Amino acid sequence: MKLRDIAHARAGDKGDISNISVIAYRMEDFTFLRQRLTSQMVMSQLEGVVRGDVVRYELPALGALNFVLQDALAGGVTRSLALDAHGKCIAALLLDMEMLPSANRPSAPID
Amino acid sequence: MGRDSIRIGSGAGFSGDRIDPAVALVERGKLDYLVFECLAERTIALAVRTRRDNPEGGFDPLLEERLSAVLPAAVANEVKIISNMGAANPVAAARAAAAIARRMALGPLRIAAITGDDVLEKITGDSPLLEGGTAAQWPGEMIAANAYLGAEPVVQALAEGADIVITGRVADPSLFLAPMVHAFGWSWHDWPRLGQGTVVGHLLECAGQVSGGYFADPGIKDVADLAQLGFPFADVARNGEAVISKLPDSGGCITRATCTEQLLYELHDPACYLTPDVTADFRSVRVEECGRDTVAVAGGSGTERPEKLKVTLGYHEGYAGEGQITYAGPGCVARGKLALDIVEERLKRLGSDIIELRLELIGVNSVEPAGEAPPGQREVRTRIAARTRTPQAAAWVGREVEALYTNGPAGGGGVAHLVKPVIAVASTLLPRDTVAPRLHWEIVP
Numbered sequence: 001m002k003l004r005d006i007a008h009a010r011a012g013d014k015g016d017i018s019n020i021s022v023i024a025y026r027m028e029d030f031t032f033l034r035q036r037l038t039s040q041m042v043m044s045q046l047e048g049v050v051r052g053d054v055v056r057y058e059l060p061a062l063g064a065l066n067f068v069l070q071d072a073l074a075g076g077v078t079r080s081l082a083l084d085a086h087g088k089c090i091a092a093l094l095l096d097m098e099m100l101p102s103a104n105r106p107s108a109p110i111d
Numbered sequence: 112m113g114r115d116s117i118r119i120g121s122g123a124g125f126s127g128d129r130i131d132p133a134v135a136l137v138e139r140g141k142l143d144y145l146v147f148e149c150l151a152e153r154t155i156a157l158a159v160r161t162r163r164d165n166p167e168g169g170f171d172p173l174l175e176e177r178l179s180a181v182l183p184a185a186v187a188n189e190v191k192i193i194s195n196m197g198a199a200n201p202v203a204a205a206r207a208a209a210a211i212a213r214r215m216a217l218g219p220l221r222i223a224a225i226t227g228d229d230v231l232e233k234i235t236g237d238s239p240l241l242e243g244g245t246a247a248q249w250p251g252e253m254i255a256a257n258a259y260l261g262a263e264p265v266v267q268a269l270a271e272g273a274d275i276v277i278t279g280r281v282a283d284p285s286l287f288l289a290p291m292v293h294a295f296g297w298s299w300h301d302w303p304r305l306g307q308g309t310v311v312g313h314l315l316e317c318a319g320q321v322s323g324g325y326f327a328d329p330g331i332k333d334v335a336d337l338a339q340l341g342f343p344f345a346d347v348a349r350n351g352e353a354v355i356s357k358l359p360d361s362g363g364c365i366t367r368a369t370c371t372e373q374l375l376y377e378l379h380d381p382a383c384y385l386t387p388d389v390t391a392d393f394r395s396v397r398v399e400e401c402g403r404d405t406v407a408v409a410g411g412s413g414t415e416r417p418e419k420l421k422v423t424l425g426y427h428e429g430y431a432g433e434g435q436i437t438y439a440g441p442g443c444v445a446r447g448k449l450a451l452d453i454v455e456e457r458l459k460r461l462g463s464d465i466i467e468l469r470l471e472l473i474g475v476n477s478v479e480p481a482g483e484a485p486p487g488q489r490e491v492r493t494r495i496a497a498r499t500r501t502p503q504a505a506a507w508v509g510r511e512v513e514a515l516y517t518n519g520p521a522g523g524g525g526v527a528h529l530v531k532p533v534i535a536v537a538s539t540l541l542p543r544d545t546v547a548p549r550l551h552w553e554i555v556p
Contacts, residue, residue: 008328010325010326010372010373012375012377012378014377019375019377019378021376021378023368025368047481048480049478057380057381059381061395061397061410062375062396064371064375066375066378066379066381076535076536077152078152078153078533078534078535078536079428079498081431081469081497082469083471083473083494084477084478089478093479
């Protein structure tokens, strides 16, 4: 199962910092996301793109996680030579992450 | 007593945004206010250069086209307009707006320009940067410094009867918060209320991004009729709670999912979203669908506003040059890589004129540096980009790529190249009492 199967995401930029929100389609998948989708996994998935720390914020009322990625935009939108200087594409790269075999996906919250 | 609710439309999410959705809103949306957010991080620094060459320039290049399109209906329907299209020259922008109104015989109109965000003279070389180091240590020449103003001067303009308010740098959500504070008389110390109003402003500030734009992923997240995407409006109640919607015959969609994506867009710590007006707290925001393309937003809160104002500094930091060329068919990836090698070698003679060089294959590794081409890849586009000290060195990048037509690998086509100045931005903080917003009026009889 890919992250894309249970969640959607949007990337935003400020200076050299990117943020990616990851939002569960179904509120009941949020607990699973919160347990499984760590900052470390985000850093590994975006290796080579993000050079700094990744900090995770939880928004349980919205069924969402917000990842803040330091040194993610090759010096910042205004100076970067990257084709996608805003890093708008990287949310889609994150959604390609393998989460669990589908058979193991919880049908109810794991609490 | 005033109104129990107001309707605020979002007419643009960036300077190049579509114009027709705003026209539809102002004609048929029963709006009270229409806000155009048109200022990106470095726009003002770019506009400062324009103003240097032309004292009546330096505001948004689409201002005249946008205002001409919406003003007749705005006047007929008594919709007030608020926009940061003033960029580096709000006073000239207000004069241009007045000229349009006179030409179209749309008076009487009161147009306010807000200045005071330009603080270039107040930044010293030892001003500390949020990025680290000082203003003088940042490479390049500082050409602009603009403080983020809050909603207060916009509210003052509305209170003094402005029909159109044109600003330079004002925090994006503050443009939307201002009509709420004006209409409902909220206290400047009612932090939870200002926080909720800021949440609503944040949802609206990118226009189509909350109504189905920047969202579609065919087969997974389908959005109907993006070519006719409708821009959003919010019905904001006296307590700050709001319902986000759009015109029923427009394209796009407004759902819990679109609103949640936009709520978290460009957000860092959800407990501290800093604006000049409030430290907004997004953690308890509730987003509930209450009908087709209709979403209720409540629960936003806030604490005391930041003590200092954020200032964006614009630096002229050399030039960027770029060239691209396409290869196709069997062996295209190898030919694309050979092209990169050739140009890299040719550019070595420019030595230290090149500050940074980027070599990549679009379709393979331009987004993910470690990307590999799958077997049988049928086309690639070679891209070479460099940051340089001189415009001449930047131009050489494109010239060397163009020379690949007759000197490079077989079958290269479709060369494109460009040179542009690099305007980079950094940030610092200034005490509030050093920044003094002022109003200038243009009256159209």
